[in-house]
Amino acid sequence: MLKYDIxxxxxxxxxxxxxxxxxxxxxxxxxxxxxxxxxxxxQEYIDGVIEKYGVQELRDGGKGRNKIMLKxxxxxxxxxxxxxxxxxxxxxxxxxxxxFNYSNIIDNLYKWADKMIINxxxxxxxxVIISDTRHNIIFGNILxxxxxxxxxxxxx
Numbered sequence: 001m002l003k004y005d006i007x008x009x010x011x012x013x014x015x016x017x018x019x020x021x022x023x024x025x026x027x028x029x030x031x032x033x034x035x036x037x038x039x040x041x042x043q044e045y046i047d048g049v050i051e052k053y054g055v056q057e058l059r060d061g062g063k064g065r066n067k068i069m070l071k072x073x074x075x076x077x078x079x080x081x082x083x084x085x086x087x088x089x090x091x092x093x094x095x096x097x098x099x100f101n102y103s104n105i106i107d108n109l110y111k112w113a114d115k116m117i118i119n120x121x122x123x124x125x126x127x128v129i130i131s132d133t134r135h136n137i138i139f140g141n142i143l144x145x146x147x148x149x150x151x152x153x154x155x156x
Contacts, residue, residue, distance in 0.1 A: 017076030019108045028079055029058055029065050039072055078105060090127035097132045
């Protein structure tokens with residue numbers, strides 16, 4: 001069952017095109033496969049990806065997983081994951097390609113960030129890396145004023 005909203009024990013989320021926040025307790029692809037109707041996919045589509053790439057390619061950066069993730073992100077879904085590595089910690093946010101109108105995505109990111117702050121799961125000092133599906137890095141902190149954030153997004 002999907003859980004919506006913020007949980008301080010969860011470090012990954014999907015943001016739907018209409019702003020719903022979906023918790024990802026394990027892997028983004030697992031939530032998608034368990035709830036294909038929520039993501040507007042069909043079992044036939046998933047089966048086709050598995051047939052083409054193999055079920056093992058649905059894990060850890062596999063081609064099948066990437067195909068499904070890119071399809072979702074290109075259709076307006078936003079993928080968020082907290083990365084804690086050896087010397088760096090940051091929120092990694094993947095959004096639709098830069099040629100898309102960002103206003104809806106920005107509104108959804110603000111909604112997510114506000115809820116994260118309210119729940120003490122995000123601070124103004126957290127690093128954020130925003131990238132689009134074409135691997136363009138859009139670096140900024142979504143806690144900027146909305147006007148500054150939009151300006152920074154458009155200067156690439």
